[in-house]
Amino acid sequence: MGIHSGMIDSHCHFDDASFDVDRPQALQRALAAGVTEQIIPAVKAAWWPRIRQLCRDYPGLHPTYGLHPMFLRDHQSADLDNLHAWLERERPVAIGECGLDFFIDNPQHEAQQVYFEGQLALAQEFDLPVIIHARRSVEEVINTVRRYSGVRGVLHSYSGSEQQALRLIDLGFSMSFGGPITYERAKKLRRLIQVLPLQTILLETDAPDQPDSDHRGRRNEPAYLPTILHTISELRDEPTDLIEEQIRNNTRRLFQI
Numbered sequence: 001m002g003i004h005s006g007m008i009d010s011h012c013h014f015d016d017a018s019f020d021v022d023r024p025q026a027l028q029r030a031l032a033a034g035v036t037e038q039i040i041p042a043v044k045a046a047w048w049p050r051i052r053q054l055c056r057d058y059p060g061l062h063p064t065y066g067l068h069p070m071f072l073r074d075h076q077s078a079d080l081d082n083l084h085a086w087l088e089r090e091r092p093v094a095i096g097e098c099g100l101d102f103f104i105d106n107p108q109h110e111a112q113q114v115y116f117e118g119q120l121a122l123a124q125e126f127d128l129p130v131i132i133h134a135r136r137s138v139e140e141v142i143n144t145v146r147r148y149s150g151v152r153g154v155l156h157s158y159s160g161s162e163q164q165a166l167r168l169i170d171l172g173f174s175m176s177f178g179g180p181i182t183y184e185r186a187k188k189l190r191r192l193i194q195v196l197p198l199q200t201i202l203l204e205t206d207a208p209d210q211p212d213s214d215h216r217g218r219r220n221e222p223a224y225l226p227t228i229l230h231t232i233s234e235l236r237d238e239p240t241d242l243i244e245e246q247i248r249n250n251t252r253r254l255f256q257i
């Protein structure tokens with residue numbers, strides 16, 4: 001085991017208040033499970049400082065800063081200027097999480113689009129990858145990102161079609177998968193795992209949300225990432241160590257970590 005081994009959780013909200021009671025222990029469990037690094041996506045400006053502090057306090061945690069579409073009510077247009085300053089000063093590994101969510105009540109498509117595109121423009125300017133949240137909006141996300149040439153990134157907890165995934169790959173995007181693929185009834189998702197090029201797949205927990213089928217109804221945590229790896233290995237009928245190494249390389253390449 002070298003310094004570059006171990007699994008990377010590409011999407012973990014480890015700053016979430018649900019970890020306030022046992023964060024050091026949760027991190028210890030993750031390390032014991034072989035999860036040595038995490039990407040911590042931001043959701044709103046007010047919480048950027050706590051992500052910065054968290055990533056200073058613990059090794060192996062990498063910050064991103066951004067404005068999540070589900071937190072539209074918390075955003076102000078000045079937050080985009082604020083984000084510019086944070087990117088310039090903090091040099092995070094990515095921008096996000098950003099994107100479009102048309103599943104929420106009163107989705108305010110236009111306002112979501114403004115924040116999403118503002119962050120894509122920043123991704124161009126700073127040459128940083130974007131972490132995209134796309135719910136009921138994969139088509140709109142594709143049509144938006146294609147207007148920002150050179151922007152690369154990942155669609156987290158991908159839920160689109162195979163055809164949409166191939167278009168996203170053409171545009172330089174990867175897809176990350178977590179708990180939902182562990183449910184037998186997720187036929188479409190599980191088929192996607194079998195057919196996508198391994199070079200375009202990342203692992204995530206999305207903790208504390210989206211627990212795998214063994215932990216349904218409970219708080220998810222980064223220590224459960226190996227279940228996602230093993231599910232991918234089973235579905236593709238390929239050795240776990242080979243998949244682990246390729247996905248680690250995918251993650252390092254995208255985030256330059």
Ligand SMILES: [Zn+2]
Nearest residue numbers: 011041097206
């Ligand atoms: Zn998230």
